[in-house]
Amino acid sequence: GTELPEIQAYMDENLKRSEASELFGVAKNKNVIFINAESIQSFVINNKVNGAPITPFLNSLTKDEDTFYFENFYHQTEQGKTSDSEFLVENSLYPLSRGAVFFTHGQNEYHAMPEILGENGYYTSVLHANNKSFWNRDQMYQSLGFDHYYGEESYEITEANSIGWGLKDKPFFEQSTDILQEMEQPFYSKLITLTNHFPFDLEEEDRSIEPYDSNSNTLNNYFPTVRYMDESIELFFEELKQAGLYEDSIIVIMGDHNGISANHNRAMSQYLGKDEITPYDYVQLQRVPLFIHIPGYGNGEVKSEVAGQIDMKPTLLNLLGIKNKQDIQFGNDLFSDQRKDFIALRNGSFISNEYIYTSDTCYNRETGEPIIEETDEQSENNQPPNACDSIREQVEKELGYSDDLIYGDLFRFINFDKK
Numbered sequence: 001g002t003e004l005p006e007i008q009a010y011m012d013e014n015l016k017r018s019e020a021s022e023l024f025g026v027a028k029n030k031n032v033i034f035i036n037a038e039s040i041q042s043f044v045i046n047n048k049v050n051g052a053p054i055t056p057f058l059n060s061l062t063k064d065e066d067t068f069y070f071e072n073f074y075h076q077t078e079q080g081k082t083s084d085s086e087f088l089v090e091n092s093l094y095p096l097s098r099g100a101v102f103f104t105h106g107q108n109e110y111h112a113m114p115e116i117l118g119e120n121g122y123y124t125s126v127l128h129a130n131n132k133s134f135w136n137r138d139q140m141y142q143s144l145g146f147d148h149y150y151g152e153e154s155y156e157i158t159e160a161n162s163i164g165w166g167l168k169d170k171p172f173f174e175q176s177t178d179i180l181q182e183m184e185q186p187f188y189s190k191l192i193t194l195t196n197h198f199p200f201d202l203e204e205e206d207r208s209i210e211p212y213d214s215n216s217n218t219l220n221n222y223f224p225t226v227r228y229m230d231e232s233i234e235l236f237f238e239e240l241k242q243a244g245l246y247e248d249s250i251i252v253i254m255g256d257h258n259g260i261s262a263n264h265n266r267a268m269s270q271y272l273g274k275d276e277i278t279p280y281d282y283v284q285l286q287r288v289p290l291f292i293h294i295p296g297y298g299n300g301e302v303k304s305e306v307a308g309q310i311d312m313k314p315t316l317l318n319l320l321g322i323k324n325k326q327d328i329q330f331g332n333d334l335f336s337d338q339r340k341d342f343i344a345l346r347n348g349s350f351i352s353n354e355y356i357y358t359s360d361t362c363y364n365r366e367t368g369e370p371i372i373e374e375t376d377e378q379s380e381n382n383q384p385p386n387a388c389d390s391i392r393e394q395v396e397k398e399l400g401y402s403d404d405l406i407y408g409d410l411f412r413f414i415n416f417d418k419k
């Protein structure tokens with residue numbers, strides 16, 4: 001393992017990059033309503049199936065003046081799926097390369113966003129109509145500093161309002177609004193959706209668009225459940241307005257991870273009209289939507305910079321005007337122009353402004369063409385130097401530091417300034 005001072009020096013350097021946020025404090029004292037949107041990938045946004053738009057409401061948000069839409073935002077999860085996305089968001093640390101850190105290191109010390117928000121007067125909670133111990137959430141949420149977890153016992157769940165994994169998203173958002181209305185403000189509330197989950201079951205009555213037609217039922221059924229999620233979120237915006245919560249809140253919508261795995265590449269290539277899904281294409285399919293909706297803001301736009309889930313903690317803290325002078329975090333504020341030049345995936349692949357590195361190949365990000373370098377100089381192991389090498393080394397270093405912090409439970413040894 002690495003020595004803590006070395007990691008801290010790296011982190012102090014990284015923390016400075018977020019100081020240049022252009023939006024520091026624009027959402028000061030607002031509630032944060034964070035929608036962890038199950039399995040939604042960016043390829044559905046502003047796209048169609050059988051001639052019908054898949055996500056009409058989210059499409060309208062991409063053009064909304066109060067909304068930032070990040071079109072090159074990547075999930076960075078591994079086997080811990082939803083729980084990994086939560087870990088990334090709350091800590092700005094990487095998940096583990098195997099297993100779920102929620103299970104293996106649920107009792108570690110952390111310096112997570114809920115804890116910091118709590119110190120700044122926020123009431124923090126998670127709303128999710130599932131069993132509390134799923135993904136070891138009950139334990140991990142305590143370690144992350146959440147005040148409360150509204151699990152399935154907080155909801156009225158019947159046969160009629162359930163499908164697949166449990167409570168359908170529409171009644172979930174309706175009932176969640178009632179919970180939010182009773183909550184002390186300002187609050188940070190994370191709502192985790194459930195209906196758009198593999199195997200994408202949906203009743204006929206909830207279907208507004210027809211399934212796709214390919215050899216993959218998973219992909220075919222994905223589209224109607226994604227549309228159901230889109231309608232659920234639209235409904236939730238209405239509910240929040242009626243409840244009087246909308247004006248004093250910012251609403252974040254983030255996809256947690258991909259819903260369509262590489263097993264469905266053939267069907268996916270058919271849908272996208274490509275000959276095949278190359279490793280480059282597969283990395284690009286790991287983009288998930290991120291919307292940051294700030295009622296009354298007026299200067300929203302589509303943002304194209306390379307971004308990832310690791311950036312959520314510094315971004316949200318800055319939006320709320322919370323100065324994080326000392327912290328351990330790998331991400332950068334999405335509204336800073338001093339950002340690092342890459343987003344690392346947990347398997348060591350990465351996306352930079354110029355390159356996408358995956359499966360031992362360095363691709364031109366713009367064209368998707370592998371970069372083959374003509375060179376006289378060969379290094380010791382007879383490999384030509386590669387355009388991706390220097391970032392690849394930094395990615396390995398970061399992933400290693402993150403692992404060291406988690407495996408060594410190193411947050412125990414750091415005293416963070418309280419506010």
Ligand code: GP9
Pocket residue numbers: 080081082083130134192197
């Ligand atoms: C379960 C839900 C789904 O509570 O969050 O988890 P996933 O299978 O996507 O990790």
Ligand code: MN
Pocket residue numbers: 038039081082256257
């Ligand atoms: Mn999930």
